[in-house]
Each structure stands twice: as C-alpha cells, then as structure tokens.
Amino acid sequence: MDTHTLILSSEIWEIPKLRHLNVQSYRLPDPLVNDLEGQDFTFLEYLSTLSSEGFRCIEEVIKRIPNLKKLNESYQRYLGDASDCSLSNLVQLNKLESLSLKSYSFLEDITFPTSLKKLSLSSCEIPWEKMTIIGSSLPNLEMVKLNNAFRGQQWNPTEGEFLRLKVLYISCCDLMLWGAADIHFPSLQCLSLERIPLSMGDIDTLHSIHLDFCSESAINSAMEMLTEQKENGMRVFKFM
Template identity: 35%
Template sequence: MTQLRHIKFKRTHVRYLDKDNLASFVLQDKLQTLSTIAISDTNHWFLDKFPNLQKLGVVCEEKQDIEKDLSRLHKLHTLKLSSTRFQFFTLNVIFPPSLKKLTLKRCTVLDHHLHEIGKLSNLEILKLQECKFKSLKWEPDEGEFCQLQYLRMDLVDLVNWVVDDTNFPRLEHLVIRGCRDLEEIPLAIGDIPTLKVIEVDNSSASVVASAREIQEAQLDSGNDLEVRLGTSIEIQ
C-alpha cells in the first residue's frame, strides 16, 4: 500500500494515530487526502509528516482551540475544520496561501480570523456552518476575499454584515440558511458584477426582504440575478 494517496473516513473520524501504526500503511510523501481525523495535544505532530496533502478534514473532539500552523502544506487546497456536536472550538490556525476551499463548522469566529481568511488570495469557496461570530458583526477590510466565488452561511449568529464595493468582487453564488439573527443582506452585494444567484432559506423576514430588494434593483438595471427564496421567520 505504498502508493496509497487518499484516506477518507465517512460517518466517523479517526481518534487515535501514532507514529508507528500510521507509518506502517502509508507512504508519507504520497498522501494527498486525509479526512476526517481528530486533533489533540498528543497527535498534533503528524500533519507535518504529509507535505503533499491537498485535502484535509480535522475534527476537534473536546472544547478546546485548534492551534496549528498549516502554512507548510503548500499544496493544500481544501480544508474542513469542525467540532463534535454541541461543542465549539476557537480558531487559531495559520492557513496556507494555496487554500481554495475552506469550511468551518461549530467554530467561534473572532474578527481577526475573518480578516486573515479574507487575505487568502486563492480562496474561492467559504462555508461557515453553525459558527458563532464573537462580535456579531462582519465588516471586511478593503480588498478582502478578492477571489471568492461561493459564500455559504448556515445557522450562524451574525447580526450585522457590512460590505462595500471593494469586497467579494468575484462572488457568483451566495447562500444564507438558518440565519435568523441577520438583519439584512447588504445592498452592496447586488452591485457585484459577477453575482448570479442568491439563496435564502429559514432566515429572518428582513433578510428575505433585502434579497428581494437587491433582485428588483438589479432587474431595473437590466441584470438577470436569480434569487431563490425559501421559508422566512418573523423575529419578535
């Protein structure tokens, strides 16, 4: 099995890895996919052993921070960081600039994390699932998320989202689901020339209203923006 390149566990994740049993069945510099494995204080070393990883999934089993420098994984383009059910981890990761797809699930997100992610010049897909925004606000700096094409937010507690015409200049697809606290989709989102689709489901009525307003404004300007609306929630 010295040519093994992909290890992927479905519906479970690996909890216990040590140097002996891992080295026995995989040639370290061949491995391209490793998902999903648990990070702990005792096995954090092993990611450094696979310099050619392209896809990586990591789960945090306990209430702790995920602290890892991944900048040496120069070929990594897909990364998913998550925690087990009912637990949230705090992000403390140095991302490689090669990253194209990032998923964060059950993560506490601080403002500086978002700015660091926004500076990833190759990032095309960002999924935030069941995440807690520490400040309840997201305001990207000028020029951030310059290559992002797909943005999805599921069940996040974001309240105030501020965007100007320098953010998300290549965004094509926006998905908002279960965001009951979000006040609105920023109207500036509609001015992104590449935007094709906005999807909203199970979110506040004001988010639905802002999606409709964006669509109407774009139609008036002769742009064919598709808006897909599901259930809206009236917030008391």
C-alpha cells in the same frame, strides 16, 4: 486525551501508496517512537485526501504527508487541550487546497496554508474580526462555508481581501450587521445567507443568491434588491 475516539493502528504509516483515507470515527496515530528516532521512515507521498477525527498536526505527522490536498477533520469529541493538536502546523501543508474543520471553540490561533482554495468551518465560535486574517492571508481562496463558525453580530469586511472568492455560505450565526459592498468581494458568484446587503447587487460577477430556510428579513431584503435592480435598469440575477 480523547477517550471517545478510536485510534488507527500505527501500521497505517507503512502503506506508502495510500491515496485516500476516510476514517471519520478514528484518529490518525502518532508515528512510533522508534520511527521518530531513526533517519529512515515511510512517506505517504501519494496521500491526497484525509478525513478523520482529532487530527494531531505534529511535525512528525506533517512531514509524512507532504502532498495532502484535502483535509476533513472534526474535533467536536476532543477532550484534550487545544495545544496538543498543534494546529498552527497546518501552515506547513503547502499543497493543501481544501480544508474542513468542525470544532468547539479552540481554533482561534490556527494558521492556514496559503494554498487553500476551499475552507469550511463549523462550530468554531471565532470572532468575526478574525475573518480579516483569513481574507488577507489566503489569496487563492475561492469558496468559504461558515456554519455556526463565528460569533458576534457585526462583520465589516476590508477592501483588498477575498479577491478570488466566488462562493460564500453563511448559516446558523448571530450576524445582524454585515457592512459588505461591491468593493469587498469582486469575484463573488454565489452567496447564501440570511440577510443580504443591498450593495451586494453591485457586484458584477454575482449571478445567483441562495435563500434556503431563510428568515423573513432575508426575503424582504432580496425583494428590495430585486426591485432596485429593475428600477435602475440593471441586470437581474437569480434568487434560488
């Protein structure tokens, strides 16, 4: 049980025309017991955006928010067991397009809905090997933001994954070896990370790379890529 997060009144479930709910210091309450036992209950069918703390993705909640498109959740103050959040049920939100999760290490067994276009993960400590599950199971993914989200020093992408990915941000991680090539991210347009594999310059759709508070190695690899492109008469994209 989370003793630090405030819980909204259960009356929130009686506002059928609610469209956006931003209560980042509060947790969405479970539906009342008498509501669960009855056949008739209120759907929040217009709710498209939800930002809260410690979201419990139980069946009784999921079926009340069938058209949710954007979910922003933090579990950083959650003190309970991961199973209590039932995050495996997220896959049932089949209209969800944007998902942002902040957690401390218990998101490894999560199952994402295939409708996702944007995914942001922070402080999750997931092994890099799990990225292949994300890349292969989310065919519509266009943007991924990873902030201290994965652990490990090596990530080897697999061909056939992240086919529609356009934007990739990687920050605050211990990644040192990234075996990426032009075949791995065929739609990538914007890349932000600390060190850049030279083969990323071969991605035709990539037109800019952001270097923000980066390491010396990132600058060196960027300059090396720039030099290689000029020497080979290739197009030169922007470093920002």
